[in-house]
Amino acid sequence: MSEDNDALSTPVMRQYLEIKVLHPDAILFFRMGDFYEMFLEDAKEAALILDITLTKRQNQIPMAGIPYHATESYIARLINAGKKVVVCEQIKSDDPKAKIMQREVVRIITPGTVVEENLLGSYQNNYLSLVLCDKKYVYIAFADVSTAELIYFYLPESDSDRIKDTIQRFSPKEVLYSPESEKYLGPATQDKKLTLTPVRPDFLPDAKTKGIDTVVHVLDAYLKYNYRRHDFKFKSPRLIDESEFLGLDERTIEHLELVENENQKNHTLFGVLNRCVTPQGKRHLKQRILFPSSNPEMIRSHWDKIQILTSFKKERTKLLSLLDEVIDIERVLSRFRGGKASPRDFRGIQKSITSYTQIKTILDEIGFSFSSLHTNLQELNLKFDTRLSEGELPVFLGNSPFLKSGYSKEYDHAILAKEKGKDWILELEEKEKKASGISSLKIRYNKILGYFIEISRGQAKDAPSHFVKKQTLVTGERFTSPELEEMERAILAADEIIEKIEKEEFEYLISACLENFSDFLSLASEIASLDYHISLTICKEEYQWICPEIREDGVIQLVESRHPVVEAFLPMGERFVPNSLDLNPREDAIAILTGPNMAGKSTxxxxxxxxxxxxxxxxxVPAKFASLPIVDRIFTRIGSGDNLTTGESTFYVEMKETAYILNHYTEKSLILFDEVGRGTSTYDGLSLAWAILEFMGKDFPRAKTIFATHYHELTELEKGNGIFNLYLDTFEKEGEILFLKKVKKGKSKQSFGIYVAKLAGIPSQVTARARELLTGLESKKKEIKIKQEEPSLFGNLVDPELLSKTKSPTEIRILKKLEEIDINKIPPIEALQILEELNRWSKEKE
Structure with missing residues (x-):
């Protein structure tokens, strides 16, 4: 133990521990020479994640290290694992007597604050979320540091489900939260890759700061703490009014596979629609999928733009070529703010501005609305033109010329000296050798003397008069000359001059770009919107989609509609079977959909x-005709699984999701239920499904609903309350079943579950026995159904003769009560139970 303490008490380790205690929740990169070293638990954890060697310092302290010049790939892996990284650099000490190198933290890298290109997905937003309580409300903000976007919600604290759902919907990489808001994080805390960061008290403003200003203050404080010397600013905070958008909760987004698919990543709606060529266009597309508009004028404006782009296909091809030249300006500017600029970025900005100007010209010609380039950006492009080298710009300053020839005489001369210095020396050597006739004359260089002329001892006496002696050696003499000294000054000063001028111009151009930050963001927004509309136009043409109509009576009318993702990825030669649907909130609002497994109900x-x-x-849209209303929410209850981390069973999860829908839907909602009630016993599940449909049928006007089920008893509800039946048709011949995948009005004959089991490979003995059992059960069901349909059935049971045999007053009251029951107004499964019980009771009395 004492040896360990001795190892930790060295000056370097004491310095490390002093810094580490301030950042207990992060991996500390401690700079030591050409490596970043990690110690103790950090070393063990990092070695495991990064697959690097774990060694020991002084044979006692766990240690692991990485080269300082290769940090980004290692940081990326730590960030992807949900870790924070603290970068601690060596700095020059003002104390000449200091025994060890001074060190300080220069950057804290967290999953929600990265701006480095290789740490970000090209089209994925990288959200840092902030959850703060404000009296009876909760602010939920989502900031993308890499694009300067800041949006927020303002929700009542009583609606905890909506708060949790909003956080999950945006899939933030990191969540900042105040102590009183921790309870709203919910399932988000279960994801080990999600970084949770409590808000430090010193990040909070004084009591005078209220509302969204508090949110901005906390985010600014957190970013300044992480970036130290750099200042980040966001676009104006935008309040998300959910009435402006079609509401999609996290479950619906997942069930419909809008942007993600665990098995086949491209098999999503985003994958089909994504024909965008710019990163900002791809991000815009994803946001539009997750936030469809509820504004009819906005929807019509999108259609108008698609129609224009459809009419001018040749121009559209040119536009795509120009868009391909546009860089991800939002993220480049964020890298500038984070001190991560590259000289090559300026060329990208220059090309983007030029492309934008050409795009504007084309769009004006075809009547497509597009903003003019701001004068400030035109002036900035002139600065690029006059300054930047015409060749390929370097990734780092000093690798190759950064500035244009002719911009600065001093810079040009320094570049020439750097590039031609050796040639100058060789030319001077040849010139002096020829003029003096001294064959042994050589011009050499070392770090002490610099450049010098060396002549052998035998010929030293013939040195020209303009040579000045510098050093005498046993083997000869060393000289200099005015011309050599001038060359030396130019050559040796070249690097310093180049570095100074390039750094000044580099910082000037960064500052000039950031001064036009808001104009660049407007440009990026216009580019993203154009890219989005071209993408939709390409899909419309490729898949032969049609322009829908907007209707205000709430009716959904689809004629021969198709599933765009399934259709796009069908095997060669297969054709998607289209289907139609009419949902009327006043009449046929709730469709009970029956049919076999694999028939296409979910699709x-x-x-x-x-x-x-x-x-x-x-x-x-992919249909022959579509007349649709604007709906406020889409709810789905499709499939389920156990939530093992919280001990929630499949059926409990199913009921929670169902409860959320029943407590939040409105008459303007679209609801999809798939097999509700299947997670429990048949009687329980059927009763619940029946009651849910009755509950929803009482509303007027009713929410538009499709209720897929294998409970055929539910089809009896078609008699009223806006409920009607649909089924997936099949063709049966000689024991073989063909799933026609065609939706028709009515109810399916059977589920063909045994046939599906056979297709899946269930042993024939099992399926044969199942068929025998099914035949027996169906016979019994028919017998009971006949009894149900006898109008005098209850009367027969309570006739005077039976009553005369009854001695108990209680039994008499029960029988008289049964006379009031209408067998046709209760669920069939309950009728079955009542009839069986009465038959048994009657026989006992007889």
Whole structure:
């Protein structure tokens, strides 16, 4: 133990521990020479994540290290694992007597604050979320440091489900939270890769600061703490008014596979629509998928732009070529703010401004609305033109010329000296040798004397008069000359002059770019929108989508609609079977959808929802005809699984999701239920499903609903309350089943579950026995159904003769009560139970 203490008490380790105690929740990169070293638990954890060697300092302290010049790839892996990284650099000490190198933290890198290109997904927003309580409300902010975007929600604290759902919906990489808001994080805390960061008290403003100003203050304080010497600013905070958008909760986004698919990443709505060529266009597309508009004028404006781009295909091709020259300006400027600029970025900005100007000219010609380039950006481009080298710019200053020839005489001369210095020396050597006739004359260089002329001892006496002696050696004499000294000054000063001038101009151009920050953001927004509309236009043409109509009576009418993702990835030669749907909130509002497994129920339900999303995105839709209303929310209850981390069963999760829908839907919502009630016993599940449909059918006007089920008893509800039946058709011949995937009005004959089991490979003995059991059960069901349909059935049970045999007054009251029951107004499964019980009771009395 004492040896360990001795190892930790060295000056370097004491310095390390002093810094580490301030950052207990992060991996500390401690600069030592050409390496960043990690010690103790940090070393063990990093070695495991980074797959690097774990060694020991002084044979006692766990240690692991990485080269300082290769940090980004290692940092990326730590960030992806949800870790924070503290970068501690060596700095020059003002104390000449200092025994060890001074060190200080220069940057804290967290998953929500990265701006480095290789740490970010090209089109994925990288959100840092902030959750703060404000009296009876909760602020939820989402800041993307890499694009300067800042949006926020203002929700009542009583709506905890909505608060948790909003946080999950944005999939932030890191969540900042105040102590009183921790309870709203919910399931987010279960993701080990999600970084949770408590808000430090010193990040909070004084009591005078209120509302969104508090949010901005906390974010600014956190970023200044992380970046130390750099200042980040966001676009004006934008309050998300959910009434402006079609509401999609996290479950719906996941169930419909809008932007992610665990098995096949491209098999999503985003994957089909993504024809964007710019990163900002891709991000814009993703946001429009997750936030479709509820504004009819906005939707119509999207259609108008698609129509224009459709009419001018040749111009559209030119636009795509120009868009390909546009860089991710938002992220480049954020890197500038974070001290991560590259000279090559200026060329990208220069090309982007030029492309924007050409894009504007084309769009003006075809009547597509597009903003003019701001004068400030035109002037900035002139600065680029007059300053930047015409060749390829370097990744780092000093690697190759950065400035244009002719911009600075001093710079040009320094570049010439650097590039031609050796040639000058050789030329001077040849010149002096020829003029003096001294064959042994050589011009050499060392760090002490610099450049010098060396002549052998035998010929030293013939040195020209303009040579000045510098050093005498046994083997000869060393000289200099006015011309050599002038060359030496130019050559040796070249690097310093180049570095000074390039650094000054580099910082000037960064400052000039950041001065035009808001204009650049407007440019990026216009580019993203154009890229988005071209992408939708390409999809519309490739898949032959049509322009839908907006209707105000709440009716959903789809004629021969298709699922865009399933259709796009069908095997060669297969054709998607289209289907139609009419949902009327006053009449046929709730469709009970029956049919076999594998018949296409889930695909049909999803395609209805995705057509609605495309419509409210301002896209054309995959259908022969579409007349759609604007809906406020889409809810889905499709599939489920256990939540093992919280001990929640499949059925409990199913009921929680169902409860969320029943407590939040409105008459303007679109709801998709798939197999609700299947996670429990048959009687329980059927009763719940029945009660849910009755509950929803009482509303007027009703929410538009598709309720897929294998409970065929539910089809009896078609008699009222806006409920009607749909089914997936099949063709059966000689024991073989063909799933036609066609939706028709009515109810399916059977589920063909045993046939599906056979296709899946269940042993034939099992499926044969199942068929025998099914035949027996269906026979019993038919017998009971006949009894149900006898109008005098209850009367027969309570006739006078039976009553005369009854001695108990209680039994008499029960029988008289049964006379009031209408067998046709209770669920069939309950009728079955009552009839069986009465038959048994009657036999006992007889």
């Amino acid at each position: 049909f339900m999803r395609q209805v929802a995705i057509n609605q999303i495309l419509f409210q995105m301002g896209s054309f």
